[in-house]
Structures are given as C-alpha cells and as structure tokens.
Amino acid sequence: MITFEQHESEVRGYCRTFPAIFSSAKGAWMTDIEGRRYLDFFCGAGVLNYGHNPDRIKQALLAYLMRDGITHTLDMYSEAKQRFIERFYEVILQPRGLHYKFQFPGPTGTNAVEAALKLARKVTGREQVVGFTNAFHGMTLGALAVTGNGFKRAGAGVPLSNSAAVPFDGYLGADTDTLDYFEALLKDGGSGMDMPAAVIVETVQAEGGVNVASVQWLQRLRRITAEYGIVLIVDDIQVGCGRTGRFFSFEEAGIVPDIVTLSKSLSGYGLPLALVLIKPELDQWAPGEHNGTFRGHCPAFVTATAALQFWQNDALTQAVQKKGQQVEQRLQSMAERLSPGAQVRGRGLIWGIEFGDPLLAGRVSQACFERGLIIETAGIDDQVLKLLPSLTITEQELACGLDVIEDSLCAVLGVPATAHTPKAALAKAI
Ligand code: PLP
Numbered sequence: 001m002i003t004f005e006q007h008e009s010e011v012r013g014y015c016r017t018f019p020a021i022f023s024s025a026k027g028a029w030m031t032d033i034e035g036r037r038y039l040d041f042f043c044g045a046g047v048l049n050y051g052h053n054p055d056r057i058k059q060a061l062l063a064y065l066m067r068d069g070i071t072h073t074l075d076m077y078s079e080a081k082q083r084f085i086e087r088f089y090e091v092i093l094q095p096r097g098l099h100y101k102f103q104f105p106g107p108t109g110t111n112a113v114e115a116a117l118k119l120a121r122k123v124t125g126r127e128q129v130v131g132f133t134n135a136f137h138g139m140t141l142g143a144l145a146v147t148g149n150g151f152k153r154a155g156a157g158v159p160l161s162n163s164a165a166v167p168f169d170g171y172l173g174a175d176t177d178t179l180d181y182f183e184a185l186l187k188d189g190g191s192g193m194d195m196p197a198a199v200i201v202e203t204v205q206a207e208g209g210v211n212v213a214s215v216q217w218l219q220r221l222r223r224i225t226a227e228y229g230i231v232l233i234v235d236d237i238q239v240g241c242g243r244t245g246r247f248f249s250f251e252e253a254g255i256v257p258d259i260v261t262l263s264k265s266l267s268g269y270g271l272p273l274a275l276v277l278i279k280p281e282l283d284q285w286a287p288g289e290h291n292g293t294f295r296g297h298c299p300a301f302v303t304a305t306a307a308l309q310f311w312q313n314d315a316l317t318q319a320v321q322k323k324g325q326q327v328e329q330r331l332q333s334m335a336e337r338l339s340p341g342a343q344v345r346g347r348g349l350i351w352g353i354e355f356g357d358p359l360l361a362g363r364v365s366q367a368c369f370e371r372g373l374i375i376e377t378a379g380i381d382d383q384v385l386k387l388l389p390s391l392t393i394t395e396q397e398l399a400c401g402l403d404v405i406e407d408s409l410c411a412v413l414g415v416p417a418t419a420h421t422p423k424a425a426l427a428k429a430i
Contacts, residue, residue: 017376018369025052028393030374039401041368041375041389046206046238046350049265050307051390057269060306061299071298075104075291080301091308092247098256100277103285104296107272109237109263110138113200115276115290116259117142120198120231121162123282130182130196130230132168134208134380137200137235146200148208149380164193168205169217179220186228198231198259203249206238209379210345210352210386218253225258231282233259237274241265242391244348245320247311252347258282266300268307273300320348320391323398327351327387330402338409351387358383360412367408373401 001019004012020032028051030038043049050057070078085102093100105115117129131137131146138144144153145160153160166185167178185191203218205211213221225232234257239249241262250257259282263274273296310316328344331353335342343354355361361377364385368375378386385405389398410417 014376017365018374027051027054028390028397037372038369039373039397039404041373041387041401043388043390044264044270045376046243046264046388047270049241049243049391050268050310051392052270054268054307054392056309057303057306061269061303064299064302069298069302072294073296073298074293075295078296078298078301080298080305081296084301084305087305087308091311096248096251098277099280100260101280101283103276103278103283103290105274105276105290106292107263107274107294107297107300108138109235109261109274110140110143111292112237112261112263112274112276113137113143113146113233113235114140116233116235116261117146117198117200118290119276119278119282119285120233120259123284124197124229124231126195126197127162128194128196129163130199131163131165132201132205133165133171134168134205134211135165135200135202136205136207136238137202164196168208168211169213170211177217177220179217179224183224186224195228196230198233199225200233200235202235202239203253204239204244204347204350206350206386206388207378209354209384210350212345212347215253218250218255222253222255222257231258233257233261235261237261237263239348239350241268241307242310242316242320242348243350243388245317245324247317249347265307267297267304268310269300269303271297271300271303273297273304316391323389323391323393323395324348324351326395326398327389327402330399330406331387334406334409338406338413338415346387349387349389349391352378352384353387354379354384360409361385363412364405364408367411368404371404371408373404373408375401375405 022030023033024031028040030040069080103115105111121127129146134148135146137147141156144156145163148165166182169178171178185193203213222232234250236249258279260277266275267273331344331351335344335353339355341356345352358381361384362382365375365377376386378384389401407417
C-alpha cells in the first residue's frame, strides 16, 4: 500500500474502501497479491457486465493482437471499427427498429455526455440543459453541471452553468408525479426556466442511490420533450448493456430517445470505449467539430464486437430477470427480518437497499469486504448498499454473495447470524 500512499494523489477513492492490491480476476472473482479471493458485486461500477476476462471475448482480443491488428487510428477507418458498427447495427439496432448514427467520442462516459450535450445545444441553438435531482453524468464541466452531488459539483472550482435540476421520479414522494412540476415550468412563460436544449436522464440512477424511474414516468418525459422540441438524452452508461435485462434500459418503457450515451460495459472487457447514438436528423456536426485523440480504441472495438454474441438471442435477458428476482427476494426478506422499514429498489441486476440508519450501508460494505465480498455504497450520503454483480454470475455465486451481505448485516447490527455459513459457502464456490 505504501507505494500508493506515498506517490498517488489524495484523490484516490475506491482503494480506500477496498484496501487490497488486486492481481488477477476471472468471472465473478478477483484475487489479490496475497492470493485472497473476493466475490465481485461491484464490477467496476458497471464496466464488467460479462464478468472478468470472459473467455470468448478474450480469445477475440488475443487473436487480434497476435496478428498485429491495428491499435490506434484516431478516427480513420479501421476494419475493427467497421465490424463493430456492422454487428452493432445487425444485433442491437435493427432488431429493435432503432435508427441512430454512431459517434465515437473520447473513451469515457463523461466524454460521451459532453458530446451529447454539445450537440443538443448546437442543434437547438439553446443553452440550458435540464438534469435531475441525484443524477450522475460525469466529472467534466458540462456533465458535472447536470450532476446532483454537491461535493462533486464543488470540485469544479467554477460556477456550473447553463443547467437546471428538476425532481426525479419519486423525489417528492410516491404520490407526486414530479413531471407535473417540470411541465408546468415549461408551459408558464413566467416560470423563469429558459426553454431547454435537452433533458438528460438515467432510467435508474445508479450513483444517485439506485432510484428507479417508472415506465409511465419515462413515457411521459418522452411525450413532454417531444412536444416542446427538447432533445431527450438517455444516459445508459451505467445501466445500459443489459444491466436492467434488455440491452438498453429504456426498452421496457418502449421509448426512443433522441440521443443515447453508452460506455462502461460497451467493450465487454474493461477496455475504454464510448459511443453516442444520435438520431440521424440531429447529426449536425461539422467534420472534426468535436474531436480527440482516442476516439475508438481498436482493441476495444474487437472486444465490443465479441461481446455482441451475448445479444444474439434473449438468453442473457432471461437470466438477468431470473437472477434479479433472486436478489430482490433475498433483500426483501433481509429487510423484513433484520431492518424493518429498509427500502429495496432495483431492476434487472442493479439493486439497492437503503436502511433507516444512513450509516449502516457503509458499515455493511466494510463488513462484506472483510468477509470476501466487494460491494459499494451509493447515494448522496452513501446511504444505499448497491449490488452490481456481473450479469453472467451463477445463481450459486449470487446466493453466496447474498449470504455474505446477510451475515455482515447481522454482524453490524449485533444480532446472531442466520443458519447459513457464508464463509464455507464462499470457499465451496471457489
Ligand atoms: N453517466 C453515468 C450514468 C455514470 O454512471 C457514469 C459513471 O459512473 C458516467 C456517466 C461517467 O462515466 P466515466 O466515469 O467513464 O466518465
């Protein structure tokens, strides 16, 4: 640890929660330099939907590297990019009746968000972008301006402008449709809200505490934005690529966003790659108007193309739904027995449990780590324990991780652990 503590910036974060030096990983498991194994319920904050080093993707990457496939081309045409675009069109867009142009921005999520916001402003000639309470869209200035977290916003060091926050679904309680408020602001010339260029939304706010927008709310948001000529951007960076079951998280609502941002699990292997999907009529960029050195990393195109094999049928979607139910049932029963009043929220394989005591989630996460499970917290006060296992995790591994959560919760609450023996279960799964 000393190397990191001496030389790496104080800005480092996750390593403080999970103080181990990791060395290898496979499937749902990570191993540190001391040979200790950890079950991964974090998956790089949604980067590793297909698990660590999935074989079929690794083989494609190795073959590409071994034949000296080109690594870097700026945005010149490459075979790897061509194959990715063709396969993504065939496997993802065409079967869903979606028509989008592809923009490859810099490789991170925030790069994709910046490009989307810039384009929406250019196309509409308007400046303001509306984001939602507790949203998270990235750390660069444009993305940060539509991010809710006050601590992160303060880090900007300059005023964050040309944005407005309106309440997300459920923010004002279950009985209030928050879009009544947004629509009223748009209708009323005296509201003080400038007509926005865009609305940017996550269908499930992951970093913000696993807040799930309802299908009806998303459909209404689509209707309102269409009515006012506002570009609807769905940020599917964390909950796209199958995290909620289907490839895009907005599919369940049957809506078609104007722009979609993807990154994280897009490459399927942890290689950096981002994509902005743009309705053709909005693709009003001038050549080179938004550029950058790393726009489309060829090895990442290769792995992203291989990852599309998971989407040739609906087996993964079905598996995610089934495993999602397994998680929901276990969390609900844990909440009822051990922490009445705790809220369980989620879709597909992203789940959160918010306990009455906001400090509990962090303490449970720490206790889980001590027992060999990597699990993060989310929400403005880290008050939500967030489960983000890989989509390919086995039901047995999932059950082991849930046992560890229950055991850790019991330990933190000081109540006797339940009948199962998580440590033995973990050892068996290894
Ligand atoms: N958008 C969403 C919804 C995210 O969850 C994140 C990261 O967690 C980002 C954007 C930013 O992505 P990156 O950290 O790759 O810049």
